[in-house]
Amino acid sequence: LSVAEFLRDCEQSAAEGPGHDDGTHLGDERRATLEELVRLGNEYLAIDPGGTPTDFHSWLHATLRDTDASGDAVEIVTFHAAKGLEWPIVHISGLEKGYVPIHHAEDDPESTEEERRLLYVALTRARDELHCTHAAARTFGTRTVRRSPSPWLDDIESALGTPPGPAHRDEVARSAAGARSQLRRRSRRSAATDLTEADSELFEALRAWRLEQARKADVPAYVVFSDNTLAALATQRPGSPEALLEIPGIGAVKAERFGDSVLQLIADAG
Numbered sequence: 001l002s003v004a005e006f007l008r009d010c011e012q013s014a015a016e017g018p019g020h021d022d023g024t025h026l027g028d029e030r031r032a033t034l035e036e037l038v039r040l041g042n043e044y045l046a047i048d049p050g051g052t053p054t055d056f057h058s059w060l061h062a063t064l065r066d067t068d069a070s071g072d073a074v075e076i077v078t079f080h081a082a083k084g085l086e087w088p089i090v091h092i093s094g095l096e097k098g099y100v101p102i103h104h105a106e107d108d109p110e111s112t113e114e115e116r117r118l119l120y121v122a123l124t125r126a127r128d129e130l131h132c133t134h135a136a137a138r139t140f141g142t143r144t145v146r147r148s149p150s151p152w153l154d155d156i157e158s159a160l161g162t163p164p165g166p167a168h169r170d171e172v173a174r175s176a177a178g179a180r181s182q183l184r185r186r187s188r189r190s191a192a193t194d195l196t197e198a199d200s201e202l203f204e205a206l207r208a209w210r211l212e213q214a215r216k217a218d219v220p221a222y223v224v225f226s227d228n229t230l231a232a233l234a235t236q237r238p239g240s241p242e243a244l245l246e247i248p249g250i251g252a253v254k255a256e257r258f259g260d261s262v263l264q265l266i267a268d269a270g
Helices: 003-015 026-047 053-064 109-123 153-160 166-192 197-217 227-236 252-269
Strands: 087-092 126-132 137-140 143-146
Touching: 003 026, 003 053, 026 053, 026 252, 053 252, 087 109, 109 126, 197 227, 197 252
Parallel strands: 087 126
Antiparallel strands: 137 143
């Protein structure tokens, strides 16, 4: 079974629907897991089209492993798993009709109230900033379906005193775009902090090489290597495939695909 065939099986399973009618979230969570697995699989195939299932497993392990606690990271959890936890910034996505509240709870007052409690748990996990989003459309298997906002979003906006409407959404979109741009600049500055002049030159050479690789694979640059990984390469300067695997963000698949080029760049830099 190839990686592409495995992903097609996952897409088919996700398209068949939840498969649970007992009032639990297991079916929907399973579908969400399959969809995320398909997304990661397609990302992997863009980097390594000829990869085997074993290679994909190694890439997944390297990609999803814990990162250095000193670096920026995102933690993805369900409403249930968020109980008792707190983060400075929380993004709640998928606030759509059929998801929040879940579709099989809409006709049962008790289940609807439990859904409301779960949403309250999610909303109150944020210490400083809370961002709520929903999709205009989603693709299930090969079928794209338009989505509607959760009916509870109006209640949230009313409680916050935020006027809903197109003008407000446009303002939020502009603000989000500015924040993303600022975050990218901050990430680059953070990654390059405390580099010596020689290390900075290697860092910039690695960034230029990364851009070339990303364009060839038609993927975002961070899919190849993050700025933090490039900074670690520039400062630690691994000289062998084994040493390359000690760099945060480099697993077996990326070492196999990019290792020779990276090691040559480092050697050329002296």
